[in-house]
Amino acid sequence: xxxxxxxxxxxxxxxxxxxxxxxxxxxxxxxxxxxxxxxxxxxxxxxxxxxxxxxxxxxxxxxxxxxxxxxxxxxxxxxxxxxxxxxxxxxxxxxxxxxxxxxxxxxxxxxxxxxxxxxxxxxxxxxxxxxxxxxxxxxxxxxxxxxxxxxxxxxxxxxxxxxxxxxxxxxxxxxxxxxxxxxxxxxxxxxxxxxxxxxxxxxxxxxxxxxxxxxxxxxxxxxxxxxxxxxxxxxxxxxxxxxxxxxxxxxxxxxxxxxxxxxxxxxxxxxxxxxxxxxxxxxxxxxxxxxxxxxxxxxxxxxxxxxxxxxxxxxxxxxxxxxxxxxxxxxxxx
Numbered sequence: 001x002x003x004x005x006x007x008x009x010x011x012x013x014x015x016x017x018x019x020x021x022x023x024x025x026x027x028x029x030x031x032x033x034x035x036x037x038x039x040x041x042x043x044x045x046x047x048x049x050x051x052x053x054x055x056x057x058x059x060x061x062x063x064x065x066x067x068x069x070x071x072x073x074x075x076x077x078x079x080x081x082x083x084x085x086x087x088x089x090x091x092x093x094x095x096x097x098x099x100x101x102x103x104x105x106x107x108x109x110x111x112x113x114x115x116x117x118x119x120x121x122x123x124x125x126x127x128x129x130x131x132x133x134x135x136x137x138x139x140x141x142x143x144x145x146x147x148x149x150x151x152x153x154x155x156x157x158x159x160x161x162x163x164x165x166x167x168x169x170x171x172x173x174x175x176x177x178x179x180x181x182x183x184x185x186x187x188x189x190x191x192x193x194x195x196x197x198x199x200x201x202x203x204x205x206x207x208x209x210x211x212x213x214x215x216x217x218x219x220x221x222x223x224x225x226x227x228x229x230x231x232x233x234x235x236x237x238x239x240x241x242x243x244x245x246x247x248x249x250x251x252x253x254x255x256x257x258x259x260x261x262x263x264x265x266x267x268x269x270x271x272x273x274x275x276x277x278x279x280x281x282x283x284x285x286x287x288x289x290x291x292x293x294x295x296x297x298x299x300x301x302x303x304x305x306x307x308x309x310x311x312x313x314x315x316x317x318x319x320x321x322x323x324x325x326x327x328x329x330x331x332x333x334x
Contacts, residue, residue, distance in 0.1 A: 043176030050174060052154040054143040059151045062176050063130035067123060067150075069114055070135035070159075074310040075171040077103040078184035085110035085126055091301040099305075099316040118142055124149045130174060134167045135159050135227075135308070160226050165189075168311045184311055191315040192234050195322070201329030203236035205263035208243050211303055212278055213270045216254050221307075222247040231309045231317075235325075237264065257283050264328040265289035266296050266321075268303025294331070296324040 043062040050057045068076065068083040076083055082104040086095065088111035095106035110126060113119065118138065123131070123146070131152040133139045137159040139146075146152045153174050155162055162170075165185050172181020196202070209228065210220040221228050222243050229239060246252060246259035260267070265287065269275040275297060278284050289295045298306070302320055305313045 041177055041180045045173075045176050045178070048173055048176065050153050050170060052156055052170075053158075054139065054152075054154045055147070057147070057151040057153045057174070059130060059174055061129075063151075063174070065126065065128045066130045066132065066175070067112070067126065067128040069112070069131065069133040070137075071308055071310050072132040072134060072167075072171050073104070073106065074099065074312040075168040075181065075184070076175070078168075078187075078311055079172065079175060079177045079180055080104075081175060082106065083109055083132075084128065085112050085123070087112055087114040089301070089304065090115075091299070091304065097313075099312040103312070114138070118146075120145055120149070132171060132174065134162065134170055160228070163227060163230055164309050164311055164314070188311050188314050191318060192231070195318055195325070196235060199235075199325055199329035201331070201333075202325060204333065205237050205328050205331070206240040206242075207232050207237050207264040207266065208240045208260045208262040209266045209306065210252070210260055211268045211270070211300075211307075212274050215274070215277060218252050218254065218257065219250050220247045220252045220260070222250055227309060228307045231306075231314060254281070254283070257281070258287055261287045261289050263289070263331060264294055264296070264325065266298065266303075266306065268298050268300055268306070270300050292327075292331075294324060294328050296321065 046059065046061050048059040050059070066072075066076065066081065066083045067085040069087055071087070073083050073086045077100050080103075083106075086106060086109055088095070089097075093111070095109065095111055097106075100106065110122075112122070114136070120142070128150040131146050131150050133143075133146065133152055133154050135155060136142075139154050139159065143152060143154060153170060156166070156170075168181050168185050169178070172178045172184075208220065210218055212218055220243060222239075223229075224239055232238075240260075240262035242259045242261055246256050252259060267278075269278070284290060287295070298320070302317070305317045306321075309317070
């Protein structure tokens with residue numbers, strides 16, 4: 001799924017939230033972090049101290065060699081900063097994420113494997129002066145060692161809980177560009193409010209979001225606290241009660257697949273083969289949202305973006321969702 005995207009497959013197995021994983025590391029040392037000039041403001045306010053769940057990160061001066069372990073490259077891009085390394089997406093191994101086009105180029109940055117054991121020697125060899133792990137699920141296992149390599153900024157509560165606005169605010173502070181980050185947040189908020197204005201019928205409509213990661217393997221978002229649900233909340237929608245009643249620990253048996261029904265049904269597939277398999281499933285095809293054309297089936301890359309909304313991928317994913325959301329908004333309430 002984009003990783004940005006880290007494979008939901010791994011996430012399901014790890015019993016985390018629907019999270020898409022990354023694959024093998026590649027690339028080489030790209031030199032210092034790139035910062036474009038022009039409209040971007042100068043970094044200020046150092047030293048910066050940021051408290052998080054695992055301690056306090058002290059950043060003595062403007063960071064030049066930033067590693068992004070969990071989608072932070074999106075916020076960095078709004079600030080004109082290219083990290084020296086980022087988490088690789090096995091569904092888009094070239095790092096050419098569409099929402100980064102024209103903003104930053106990751107082709108010379110190192111793609112890190114964050115799905116298994118972190119290669120700490122590789123990370124240390126890159127000589128980072130800041131490690132961003134604001135949404136990195138494995139941070140509890142690595143924070144002590146990572147923080148010895150460079151100041152490491154973690155999450156405040158748990159991974160996948162902080163809003164995209166909170167994450168972007170922290171990143172802006174870490175690189176000394178808090179005001180610029182707030183402007184970027186406002187721009188994305190505007191894109192969301194634009195959809196709300198365009199499609200007022202989405203208010204109080206229900207949704208479900210699932211990922212088909214292996215034969216008979218269905219993972220379903222069922223935690224209303226996770227960031228995966230935040231965008232729908234902002235659109236005025238709510239998690240389907242069918243999900244909360246039937247899904248147990250993000251798992252749903254294929255016999256109960258009808259519980260995915262909602263005003264808007266979004267389902268991602270780990271492969272084309274799995275998509276074809278479910279297309280032949282009679283119970284899936286009989287779900288009212290599917291028969292009414294209010295179901296959106298997406299590939300793993302898109303599902304990863306939806307699962308992990310960020311300041312830059314939100315406008316992109318709204319473009320992908322808009323046609324189906326328009327149908328959902330047109331359905332009479334009740």
